[in-house]
Amino acid sequence: MDSRDEGPATEPGAESPLRADGNESCVPGEDSRDIIRINGITKVFGNAPPLTAVDQVSFSVRRGEIFGLLGPNGAGKSTLIRILTTLMMPTSGTACVDRFDVGRDDERVRTIIGVCPQNSTLDVELTAYENLEFYGNLLNVDRDQLPARIWELLKMVNLSDRAHMPVKTFSGGMRRKLEIVRAFLHYPLILFLDEPTIGLDPESRREVWQQVSRLNTMNTTIILTTHYMDEAEKLCHRIAFMNQGRLVALDTPANLKRIIPTGELVEIGYGNGHYDPGVIPRIQAREGVLGIEVHEQLLRISAKNGSQALPGILDDLEQFGITARSITIRAPSLEDVFIYLTGTGLAGGRTE
Amino acid sequence: MTRDPDTHGMFRGALAIFTRDFRKFLSNPFVIIMTLFMPIMYLIVFGNAMGGTITGIPLGVVQEDPFVGETPFYLAGTEILSTYHQEDKPSLFQVTAFDDEGSAREALDTRRISAYVVFPSDITPNREVRLYVDSSEYMIPTLVQSGVQASLASMGSKNPLQIYNIYGTINYIQFFGVGVIVMAIFMTTMMGGGIALIRDREMGIIEGYLVTPVKRSSIILGTIGSGTVRAFLAGFIIFLTDILIAGVVMRSIWSFVLVVCVLLLICVGITSLVVALSSRFSSQQEYASSVAFLNLLLFMTSGAFYPVLGMPYWLAWLTVVNPEYYAIDALRSIILRGQGLDIIAIDIAAIGIFTVCAIILGIMTYRRTIE
Numbered sequence: 001m002d003s004r005d006e007g008p009a010t011e012p013g014a015e016s017p018l019r020a021d022g023n024e025s026c027v028p029g030e031d032s033r034d035i036i037r038i039n040g041i042t043k044v045f046g047n048a049p050p051l052t053a054v055d056q057v058s059f060s061v062r063r064g065e066i067f068g069l070l071g072p073n074g075a076g077k078s079t080l081i082r083i084l085t086t087l088m089m090p091t092s093g094t095a096c097v098d099r100f101d102v103g104r105d106d107e108r109v110r111t112i113i114g115v116c117p118q119n120s121t122l123d124v125e126l127t128a129y130e131n132l133e134f135y136g137n138l139l140n141v142d143r144d145q146l147p148a149r150i151w152e153l154l155k156m157v158n159l160s161d162r163a164h165m166p167v168k169t170f171s172g173g174m175r176r177k178l179e180i181v182r183a184f185l186h187y188p189l190i191l192f193l194d195e196p197t198i199g200l201d202p203e204s205r206r207e208v209w210q211q212v213s214r215l216n217t218m219n220t221t222i223i224l225t226t227h228y229m230d231e232a233e234k235l236c237h238r239i240a241f242m243n244q245g246r247l248v249a250l251d252t253p254a255n256l257k258r259i260i261p262t263g264e265l266v267e268i269g270y271g272n273g274h275y276d277p278g279v280i281p282r283i284q285a286r287e288g289v290l291g292i293e294v295h296e297q298l299l300r301i302s303a304k305n306g307s308q309a310l311p312g313i314l315d316d317l318e319q320f321g322i323t324a325r326s327i328t329i330r331a332p333s334l335e336d337v338f339i340y341l342t343g344t345g346l347a348g349g350r351t352e
Numbered sequence: 353m354t355r356d357p358d359t360h361g362m363f364r365g366a367l368a369i370f371t372r373d374f375r376k377f378l379s380n381p382f383v384i385i386m387t388l389f390m391p392i393m394y395l396i397v398f399g400n401a402m403g404g405t406i407t408g409i410p411l412g413v414v415q416e417d418p419f420v421g422e423t424p425f426y427l428a429g430t431e432i433l434s435t436y437h438q439e440d441k442p443s444l445f446q447v448t449a450f451d452d453e454g455s456a457r458e459a460l461d462t463r464r465i466s467a468y469v470v471f472p473s474d475i476t477p478n479r480e481v482r483l484y485v486d487s488s489e490y491m492i493p494t495l496v497q498s499g500v501q502a503s504l505a506s507m508g509s510k511n512p513l514q515i516y517n518i519y520g521t522i523n524y525i526q527f528f529g530v531g532v533i534v535m536a537i538f539m540t541t542m543m544g545g546g547i548a549l550i551r552d553r554e555m556g557i558i559e560g561y562l563v564t565p566v567k568r569s570s571i572i573l574g575t576i577g578s579g580t581v582r583a584f585l586a587g588f589i590i591f592l593t594d595i596l597i598a599g600v601v602m603r604s605i606w607s608f609v610l611v612v613c614v615l616l617l618i619c620v621g622i623t624s625l626v627v628a629l630s631s632r633f634s635s636q637q638e639y640a641s642s643v644a645f646l647n648l649l650l651f652m653t654s655g656a657f658y659p660v661l662g663m664p665y666w667l668a669w670l671t672v673v674n675p676e677y678y679a680i681d682a683l684r685s686i687i688l689r690g691q692g693l694d695i696i697a698i699d700i701a702a703i704g705i706f707t708v709c710a711i712i713l714g715i716m717t718y719r720r721t722i723e
Contacts, residue, residue, distance in 0.1 A: 085563045110565040121560025138564040182560075 026096035036061035041093035053079040055245035068236030069225040076245040077225035114188030118195045124168035139186040153181040173204030193224040229334040243342045260332045264306035268299045269326040279320040386641035401652040406662040411445040412468030414456040426471040444499045467496040477510035487517035488688040490527045529594040531656025540586035546630035579623035603690040618679040624710035631718040650676045678702040
């Protein structure tokens with residue numbers, strides 16, 4: 001697979017084959033594996049001074065995949081989701097959700113999507129059951145099947161025994177899980193999850209991940225935003241990096257990692273022991289070694305293939321009387337890729 | 353000088369809280385304006401609505417049937433009533449002459465005049481002068497009575513004055529009680545339908561259901577529906593209180609049904625207006641101060657407390673576009689005067705137009721996006 005075919009944001013003014021003529025732009029052509037097609041979406045807030053939250057973003061989401069939108073807080077992920085879910089009008093650009101045009105066919109877009117917004121939208125005064133029942137009616141779920149469906153979902157998230165308790169008595173994790181199943185009440189074609197695990201403990205995060213994977217096996221396309229790297233890596237088939245409103249890169253996690261030319265990282269700690277700078281040129285001369293950085297009590301060597309280069313490096317160290325106290329070899333994380341591409345880290349992001 | 357660290361800490365904390373509160377106050381100019389504007393409006397609206405002098409009361413004069421020719425007594429009486437005034441104020445009465453008692457009575461029933469004087473056709477001093485008064489208004493009957501008495505006395509007339517309160521004796525509590533029904537509806541609506549929508553918006557609940565296929569009109573109609581039921585219950589409870597405590601008498605089942613219908617119509621109208629307004633506000637504070645202002649304006653000029661006749665012209669003008677005025681007028685017609693659909697048709701039409709406009713406004717202004 002060509003790893004860069006849908007790569008970085010299309011240049012402003014790029015032509016889209018889908019917008020040949022106004023109304024029929026969202027009717028799928030031969031490329032119907034794409035369920036969402038975004039073309040040059042820009043969103044500007046306010047006017048003094050204007051804030052460009054989303055800047056000329058174009059990409060497609062494939063039918064049935066789990067698609068991750070990754071970026072630090074304020075990257076424009078939620079704004080993009082709000083545009084796709086008809087809550088906001090884009091300043092310019094177009095987007096198709098399945099066969100429907102966002103901004104023109106909003107009512108039909110709403111029938112095929114399920115949304116779990118970033119901030120809780122549960123009515124905390126209602127019970128868990130009542131919350132789901134309320135949405136079941138708003139979403140036009142078959143009246144006869146609704147009770148069974150509600151119980152099925154409550155069971156799925158282990159909330160059956162608390163069905164008739166007000167949501168305000170629920171923990172953050174329980175609320176989040178309830179909100180996610182609520183988004184799935186009507187078997188939507190596309191599920192939008194905006195930061196589904198924000199503020200959750202590790203246990204609850206794992207449960208949410210299981211749920212997301214389970215929903216995806218039912219042929220639902222899932223779009224999730226997150227700033228947790230591990231989450232994106234674990235769940236997503238493809239990931240789009242966003243930074244300051246722009247699309248920075250888009251690919252599978254494995255392909256994204258190959259963007260970094262530094263290969264693998266070999267980190268050797270020598271503790272408080274002896275150090276001789278003479279070793280640096282020696283290691284650098286070795287085949288496959290791309291670079292070396294000296295940190296406090298630590299050498300960070302990037303190499304094409306870390307494990308192959310390691311024995312030779314250790315020999316060099318021994319010759320200069322340096323004792324390795326710790327050795328790690330790691331592939332670059334998504335965070336490293338992000339830093340490489342943007343020069344900034346993911347605030348609040350975690351890596352495993 | 354040594355500083356006590358505890359005291360110092362206390363002041364610092366207090367100052368921090370003061371600064372934060374004050375900064376928030378200053379950052380919301382709308383609320384500042386409303387905070388200052390409200391008392392001033394109270395002064396102007398309340399002061400004028402309640403303290404105005406009642407002048408120009410529409411009064412009919414007629415000579416007793418059978419009408420043969422105008423007696424000097426009738427002519428002199430009409431003249432003196434037209435010019436009667438208190439000290440340096442304008443004339444108390446605005447006099448209309450009628451040809452016969454029947455047409456005068458009809459004018460009184462349809463509330464074109466507040467009272468009429470029947471002069472005897474015979475000038476003999478023992479013949480009585482009759483005064484028919486619409487007793488359903490506050491203050492006006494007393495003013496009419498004393499004005500007519502004073503006028504007759506100034507003519508040196510010895511004829512006795514016979515007074516007929518056509519709707520019996522009505523206490524202020526009964527007069528005001530009907531106004532309170534409408535006030536209860538407005539209060540409940542302010543805190544009911546409107547605030548519910550804003551709370552949904554403020555707490556983000558709205559973001560959840562705006563992405564469902566539910567229609568804008570469904571949201572508005574559902575909200576108006578629930579608000580109406582609450583408002584109706586509040587109005588109906590006050591209505592029952594009026595009957596049980598204030599001594600309001602329902603003359604027939606038909607009147608009762610009519611009251612219920614009018615109440616429902618008003619509830620839908622006022623709730624729709626409040627919902628239309630609230631869909632434009634995103635903060636409860638701004639909404640509450642705006643609606644409180646509106647409430648003041650509409651309620652004070654509704655005639656609930658004080659006759660519209662006593663208001664200065666610029667304020668009385670507001671009653672023409674005030675749905676509460678029509679609501680109170682319709683309810684008083686049914687409850688206090690025992691009148692039927694024929695009399696309140698105009699009120700009903702006015703409330704109906706208002707209600708339809710409010711619903712349309714509500715649906716049109718409702719934002720389907722969260723910006």
